[in-house]
Amino acid sequence: MKHEKISMNCLEIINKILSTINLDGKDFQLNQNKCTKFYSKKHFVIKTELLSFENSKFSGSSNEIVIKLFNDKIINYIDCWNNEINQHLKLKTLFGNKNLPNLIFSSPGIAIYEFIPGENYFDLLMAQKLSDKSLKLLAHYVFNLDKQGLVLGDARLRNFIFSKSQNLFLVDYEEIHEGDTIRDISNIMVSFIDNYPGIFEGSAIEYQLNRMIYFLNSYQLLKKRSNSKIIPNHENTEETANFWIKQIEISLKIITERRSLKINNAKMEKMKNEIKNAFLQYYSNLKC
Numbered sequence: 001m002k003h004e005k006i007s008m009n010c011l012e013i014i015n016k017i018l019s020t021i022n023l024d025g026k027d028f029q030l031n032q033n034k035c036t037k038f039y040s041k042k043h044f045v046i047k048t049e050l051l052s053f054e055n056s057k058f059s060g061s062s063n064e065i066v067i068k069l070f071n072d073k074i075i076n077y078i079d080c081w082n083n084e085i086n087q088h089l090k091l092k093t094l095f096g097n098k099n100l101p102n103l104i105f106s107s108p109g110i111a112i113y114e115f116i117p118g119e120n121y122f123d124l125l126m127a128q129k130l131s132d133k134s135l136k137l138l139a140h141y142v143f144n145l146d147k148q149g150l151v152l153g154d155a156r157l158r159n160f161i162f163s164k165s166q167n168l169f170l171v172d173y174e175e176i177h178e179g180d181t182i183r184d185i186s187n188i189m190v191s192f193i194d195n196y197p198g199i200f201e202g203s204a205i206e207y208q209l210n211r212m213i214y215f216l217n218s219y220q221l222l223k224k225r226s227n228s229k230i231i232p233n234h235e236n237t238e239e240t241a242n243f244w245i246k247q248i249e250i251s252l253k254i255i256t257e258r259r260s261l262k263i264n265n266a267k268m269e270k271m272k273n274e275i276k277n278a279f280l281q282y283y284s285n286l287k288c
Contacts, residue, residue, distance in 0.1 A: 014032050
């Protein structure tokens with residue numbers, strides 16, 4: 001689904017945020033000279049500095065913040081905001097503060113979080129710096145969500161930060177809900193191959209497939225150690241490959257339809273063959 005979104009620069013976004021918050025009688029002062037706009041397909045996300053809040057200086061170790069301004073052109077944007085806040089609070093209750101930035105302030109259509117220094121997983125993937133440790137942390141986080149019956153919904157690498165302190169942080173909660181873990185995992189796997197300049201394009205596909213399979217293998221090992229049901233049989237390499245290739249194909253079709261993209265049959269078959277070969281190569285290396 002495509003969403004109407006007007007173009008706004010950093011200063012325009014800040015002014016809209018301040019005017020909205022001031023309507024609530026809150027005194028916020030933001031540093032308009034230090035502002036970075038982040039990519040968001042639906043909403044507006046910026047990093048800036050919080051200079052004061054309710055006539056008090058910001059008390060944290062850093063005054064850098066991230067503000068998410070929900071797009072009021074989306075009919076149900078307040079519902080989106082409401083779920084974002086509720087799910088953030090739910091995750092705090094379930095898992096504590098370890099993998100979530102602090103929520104500093106929220107009002108209808110606005111969420112302000114502390115800024116987490118680090119790099120998002122997609123940028124690390126593109127730079128070929130996505131470490132084993134970072135992927136094990138991602139697998140563990142998805143596994144913990146799974147145990148609670150929760151899925152990410154918007155399962156993309158961009159929504160995870162590998163911090164300078166070597167921890168994982170989830171930074172988007174809007175679409176978290178109870179749902180199908182298999183679909184969530186396959187969507188994450190697609191995120192490894194959905195990159196610039198396009199789906200399954202570029203010069204680093206072999207690296208991206210290796211990182212994708214490492215993440216999946218880490219997740220399945222966690223399931224095995226917890227005596228949870230593993231789909232498919234983790235010990236059967238070909239069965240594992242065929243099952244996840246099918247799931248990736250389903251996720252790809254959903255994504256391409258939503259974005260009005262086309263993948264012809266020849267390209268789809270080429271992708272499936274390369275993914276299967278990557279599975280077989282990865283598990284063959286494990287046995288050596």
